[in-house]
Amino acid sequence: MTPSTERRGLSRRQLMSRGLAATAGMIIGGGFIAASDAAWAYEAAALKPETMATLVRMARDIYPHDRIPDEFYVIAVKGYDAPEAAPEIEAGISALNAAAQGAGHADYLSIGWEDDRVALLRAMENSAFFQKIRGGLVTGLYNQKAVWPIFGYEGESFSKGGYLHRGFDDINWL
Amino acid sequence: MVAKYELDDDSVVLIIGTGSGGGVLANELAQKGVKVVSLEAGGRYLPDDYLNDEWDSFAQLAWLDARTTSGDWRVAKDFAGLPAWIVKAVGGTSIHWAGASLRFQPHEWKARSSYGHVTGANLLDWPIDAAEMEPWYEKAEAKLGVTRTGGRPGLPGNNNYKILEKGALALGYKEVHTGRMAIRSVDSEEQIACQQTGFCFQGCKWGAKWSSAYTDIPAGEATGNLEVRDRCHALKIEHDDKGRVTGVLYADKDGVQHLQKARVVCVAGNSIESPRILLNSASSMFPDGLANSSGQVGRNYLRHVTGSVYGVFEKPVKMWRGTTMAGIVQDEARLDPSRGFVGGYELETLSLGLPFMAAFLDPGGWGRSFTSAMDGYENMAGMWIVGEDMPQETNRVALSATEKDQFGLPAPNVHFDDHPNDVAMRNHAYARGEAIYRAAGATRTFPTPPYPSTHNLGTNRMSEKARDGVVNRHGQSHDVPNLFVSDGSQFTSGAAENPTLTIVALAIRQADFIAGELAKNNL
Numbered sequence: 224m225t226p227s228t229e230r231r232g233l234s235r236r237q238l239m240s241r242g243l244a245a246t247a248g249m250i251i252g253g254g255f256i257a258a259s260d261a262a263w264a265y266e267a268a269a270l271k272p273e274t275m276a277t278l279v280r281m282a283r284d285i286y287p288h289d290r291i292p293d294e295f296y297v298i299a300v301k302g303y304d305a306p307e308a309a310p311e312i313e314a315g316i317s318a319l320n321a322a323a324q325g326a327g328h329a330d331y332l333s334i335g336w337e338d339d340r341v342a343l344l345r346a347m348e349n350s351a352f353f354q355k356i357r358g359g360l361v362t363g364l365y366n367q368k369a370v371w372p373i374f375g376y377e378g379e380s381f382s383k384g385g386y387l388h389r390g391f392d393d394i395n396w397l
Numbered sequence: 398m399v400a401k402y403e404l405d406d407d408s409v410v411l412i413i414g415t416g417s418g419g420g421v422l423a424n425e426l427a428q429k430g431v432k433v434v435s436l437e438a439g440g441r442y443l444p445d446d447y448l449n450d451e452w453d454s455f456a457q458l459a460w461l462d463a464r465t466t467s468g469d470w471r472v473a474k475d476f477a478g479l480p481a482w483i484v485k486a487v488g489g490t491s492i493h494w495a496g497a498s499l500r501f502q503p504h505e506w507k508a509r510s511s512y513g514h515v516t517g518a519n520l521l522d523w524p525i526d527a528a529e530m531e532p533w534y535e536k537a538e539a540k541l542g543v544t545r546t547g548g549r550p551g552l553p554g555n556n557n558y559k560i561l562e563k564g565a566l567a568l569g570y571k572e573v574h575t576g577r578m579a580i581r582s583v584d585s586e587e588q589i590a591c592q593q594t595g596f597c598f599q600g601c602k603w604g605a606k607w608s609s610a611y612t613d614i615p616a617g618e619a620t621g622n623l624e625v626r627d628r629c630h631a632l633k634i635e636h637d638d639k640g641r642v643t644g645v646l647y648a649d650k651d652g653v654q655h656l657q658k659a660r661v662v663c664v665a666g667n668s669i670e671s672p673r674i675l676l677n678s679a680s681s682m683f684p685d686g687l688a689n690s691s692g693q694v695g696r697n698y699l700r701h702v703t704g705s706v707y708g709v710f711e712k713p714v715k716m717w718r719g720t721t722m723a724g725i726v727q728d729e730a731r732l733d734p735s736r737g738f739v740g741g742y743e744l745e746t747l748s749l750g751l752p753f754m755a756a757f758l759d760p761g762g763w764g765r766s767f768t769s770a771m772d773g774y775e776n777m778a779g780m781w782i783v784g785e786d787m788p789q790e791t792n793r794v795a796l797s798a799t800e801k802d803q804f805g806l807p808a809p810n811v812h813f814d815d816h817p818n819d820v821a822m823r824n825h826a827y828a829r830g831e832a833i834y835r836a837a838g839a840t841r842t843f844p845t846p847p848y849p850s851t852h853n854l855g856t857n858r859m860s861e862k863a864r865d866g867v868v869n870r871h872g873q874s875h876d877v878p879n880l881f882v883s884d885g886s887q888f889t890s891g892a893a894e895n896p897t898l899t900i901v902a903l904a905i906r907q908a909d910f911i912a913g914e915l916a917k918n919n920l
Contacts, residue, residue: 285763288772341764348763357763365755365771366452375713375775376751379449381602385594386555391719392593394556396712397563397837 256297263294265301269309274316277331278303278356281319284340285357286364288373295370299363300356315352319343400624402434404657409434410911411645411659413631413674416489417900418884419665420609421540423625424617425908431915433623434657435614436647438630438666439485442492443611447600451753454599458492460485463800463808464669468792470813471846475760480811481700482849483667487627488610490667490851491897492600495722496579496607497745497783498543499894500534503527504732505740505785508890511732512739517816518787519697523889524861524870530902537902541579541607551575552582552591555719557746560710560778564837565726565744568829572727576745579607579897580720593719595748629655632804634662634678634687634880642687642880648804661879661911661920665904668698668853668886672794673809675857675867688857688874688882693867695794698813699855699891702740702784702822705747705845707758708834709773716748716778729829730893738821741893742784744830749779757848770843778834782826783852785893787816794856811850852896857886871910872903879920883907 256265256276267275275297282296303312320330322343334340347353364370371378380386402409410426412419415437423435439460448454459482466473466480473480483490504511506527509520538546545551552575554562565573580601581590591605604611617623628650635656636642644658664671672695676686686694723746730741749757751774759767792814796807815823827844834842860866863875872887874880883904885896892899914920 286771287765287768290772357761361755362452362752366752371751374751374771375715376717377715378750380594380718381449381596385592385603386718387591387593389718390715391555392553392559394559394714397559 265294265297268304269306270304270312273332274313275304277316277319278312280332280340281316281344281356282360282364284337284344286360287337290373291370295364295367298367299360302359302363311352311355315356318352319347322346398621399618400432400621402432402624404655406432407643407658407660408432409657409659410661410663410915411436411657412663412665412883413645414489414665414667414670414884415487415609415614415625416484416665416667416884417491417494417609417897418904419663420488420491420613421901421904422663422665422883422908423623424609424613425905426912427617427620427622429908429912430622431912433617434659435623435625436629436631436645436657437487437625437627439487439489439627441487441610441627442600444600444602444604447492447602449594449596449599449602451599451750454596458484458486458600463802465797465800465808465810466812467810468813470815472849473813475846476849479849481667481669481853482851483853486610487614487625488608491608492610493598493851494897495597495747495895497722497725497895498538498541498577498579498898499743501527501530501892501894501899502730505890505892506530508740508785515739515787515818517789518818519790520788521858521860521865521889523859525859530906533902533906534898536905537898540905541898541901542581543577543579543898544582545574545577550582552578552580552720552723553593555593555723556714557716557719557748557778558724560708560714560837561724561726561744561746561780561833564833564835567836568832570726570728574725575723576725578720578722581605591720595717595719595721595750597721630804631666631674632677632806634664634674636680636682636687636877638682640682640877642877652804661881661915663881663883663911664857665883667884668856669794669809669811671882671884671886672856673796676796677806683876688867688876688880690876691860691864691866693858693865695856696790696792697788697855697858698792698794698811698853699786699788699888700813700850701852701854701891702742702782702786702819702826703847703852704782704823704827705779705848706782706827706830706834707777707779707843707845708831708837708839709770709841710776710778710837710839713775714778715775716746717750721748722746722781726833729826736825738818738825740785740818740822742782742822742826743893743895744826744833745781745783747779747781758843758845760846770841773841778837778839780830780833782823782830783893783895784822784826785891786819788855788858788890789814789816852885852891854885854888854891854896857882859887859889872907873910881907881911
C-alpha cells in the first residue's frame with residue numbers, strides 16, 4: 224500500500240488522534256506532507272505541496288517551539304489550503320522564495336539555519352502576507368487544545384471542581 | 398412575576414444597560430417600588446452558560462460591534478478595532494470583572510486640589526467626597542459581599558499570590574494581601590464559596606463572584622417592578638420641545654425598531670456607548686448631542702494606567718490555578734509626587750490562559766524571544782498595574798465620520814494619547830513589578846503592554862458647575878433634568894482603584910435620589 228492511498232482523506236480528528244509522536248522531519252511528494260515516522264500526513268488540496276511545506280516551515284520560524292511537532296503547525300495553517308485563500312498564499316510564498324534566491328539560496332526551504340530564514344522574515348514582517356500568517360497563528364497554534372499540555376497549561380477546570388482541592392496553592396519551592 | 402410594560406407607558410424609568418451601574422440601579426429602584434424597563438443589547442447568560450475557554454468565552458460575551466481607535470496608545474496599534482474588552486450581555490462587564498473592590502482614597506475625590514495644576518491634564522474635583530460616599534460604599538460592600546470588609550474573611554492565596562507576596566515583602570512593602578474581593582470566601586447555606594477554578598474573566602461558573610447578571614437582575618425582576626428586555630439595542634434618546642427626554646428608540650433582536658416612552662432615562666452602557674448614544678441623539682434643539690452644552694460629552698476618556706509584568710521562574714507556578722486577581726500590593730497607591738508623577742497605582746496578580754497569553758504577552762511579537770517566553774508559561778507569575786491616568790479633553794469617544802455599526806449609526810472612535818504623567822507612572826510600575834519578581838527569584842521578566850481597556854471611565858464626567866462636565870453630583874444631566882448617567886462614564890477622575898465598587902456605590906446612591914425625586918414629583 225502506498226502512502227498516497229493509505230492516507231488519503233485523513234480527517235483532522237484522525238490526524239489529531241495520532242498523538243504527539245511525530246518527529247520534525249517532513250517528506251514531500253505525491254501531494255503529501257508527512258512526518259518521517261509516518262505518524263501523520265497531510266495532503267495539500269488547493270495549495271501546491273511545496274507551498275504548503277514552505278508555509279509550515281515559515282509558521283515554525285515565526286513561532287518556533289522545538290517541543291511542538293510539525294503536525295500542529297500544519298493544523299494551524301491548513302485553513303489557507305482552500306481555493307479562496309490559495310492565490311494570496313501562493314503569491315506570498317513565491318515572494319518569500321524570491322527573497323531567499325536574492326540572498327543566494329535555492330529557495331526558503333533549502334536554507335539550513337533558522338537565523339538565515341528569520342532574517343528574510345524580518346525584512347518582510349510589515350507586509351500584509353506576513354502579518355496575516357503571524358496573526359492567524361496566534362489562535363491557530365496556541366488555541367489548539369492538544370498543544371496546551373506541552374506548555375503545561377491545564378485548560379478547563381470547572382468540571383473537575385476547580386483547584387481548591389487540587390493544588391491551587393501547592394507551590395513548595397518558594 | 399416579571400413585569401411587562403407597554404411601549405407607551407410613560408411612567409417608567411428606562412435604563413440603558415444592565416451591568417454594575419445599570420443593573421444595580423434597576424434593582425435598587427425596583428426594590429423601592431419604581432417601575433423600571435431595562436434595555437440590554439446583549440443576551441442573557443448565566444453561570445451554567447459560561448465557558449472555561451478564553452476564546453470561546455470571548456466570542457460568547459465580548460462587545461464586538463464596530464469600533465475604531467486613534468492616538469498614540471499601543472492598543473490602537475495592537476488591537477485597532479477593539480479598544481475595549483467589555484461585555485455585551487445581561488449583567489454587562491460585571492460578568493467579566495475580576496472582583497477587586499477597593500474604595501477610592503479620600504484625596505482621590507479631589508484630584509485637582511490634591512495634585513494641583515498638571516500641564517495638559519483636565520483635572521477636576523468631584524462634587525462629592527469620601528465622607529459623603531462612606532455609607533454608600535458600606536452598602537455596596539455588603540451587596541457585593543466584599544472580603545476583608547464587614548467581617549468577611551479574605552480569600553486564600555494561590556501560587557501566583559504567594560510569589561507576589563514573597564517578592565513584595567522582600568522589597569519592604571507592607572500592604573500586601575489577598576485583596577478585597579467580591580468573591581465569596583466562605584460557603585453559605587445556599588451558595589458555594591470560590592473553588593479556585595480560575596477563569597474569573599470568563600464568568601464565574603460557581604456564581605461565587607458577584608455579577609448583576611445573577612444577583613441584582615433576578616432580584617429586581619422578582620419584585621414585579623422590573624422588566625429586562627435583552628437583545629434590545631438602544632439607538633437614540635428622544636426629547637420633547639421643552640428639552641426633557643421622553644423615551645428611547647431601540648432595535649429588538651430581529652432589528653425591529655420600537656420607541657419605549659419613559660418618565661426618566663438613565664444611561665449605563667459603559668464609557669464608550671454612553672457618550673455615543675448621547676452624541677447620536679443630537680437634534681435641532683441639541684445640535685452637539687444630548688446633555689452636551691459643556692462640550693464635554695465623550696471627552697476626558699480614562700482607561701487607567703495599565704500594563705502587566707510577567708516573570709518566569711525556575712520551577713512551576715501554574716498561575717492559572719485559582720482566583721485570577723488573587724492578591725494586591727497597595728503601597729504604591731499613595732500620593733507621593735517624589736516618584737515623578739501624581740496619583741498612585743495598585744499592583745494586582747493576574748493570570749491569562751495560554752491562548753490569551755499568546756495574544757497579549759507581546760502583541761505582534763514573534764521569533765525565539767517570544768516563543769522562549771511562552772515556553773516558560775508554566776513557570777510564570779503575573780501581575781497587573783492599575784493606576785490613575787490623567788483626564789485629557791482630547792482623549793475622547795467621538796462619532797466616526799466613516800464607520801457605521803450594524804444599525805447604520807456612526808460607530809465610536811476611541812482616541813487616547815498617554816499623558817507624560819501616565820508614562821512616568823507606567824514605567825515606575827514596570828520597574829517595581831519587575832523588582833518584585835526578581836526578589837522572588839525570577840530569571841526573566843516582561844513589561845507587557847496594556848490590553849484593550851476594561852476600565853473605561855470619564856466620558857460623561859460629574860462636575861459641580863455645568864460648564865465643566867455633563868452630570869451633577871447625582872449623575873443627573875446639567876442640561877436635561879430627567880436624564881441620568883449611571884455608569885463609570887460619570888467619573889470625574891479615575892483614581893487608582895478598580896472602578897466597579899464605586900460604580901455600584903454611586904448607583905445605589907443614585908437610586909435613592911431618583912426614587913426621592915419621583916416621590917416628590919420633581920422628575
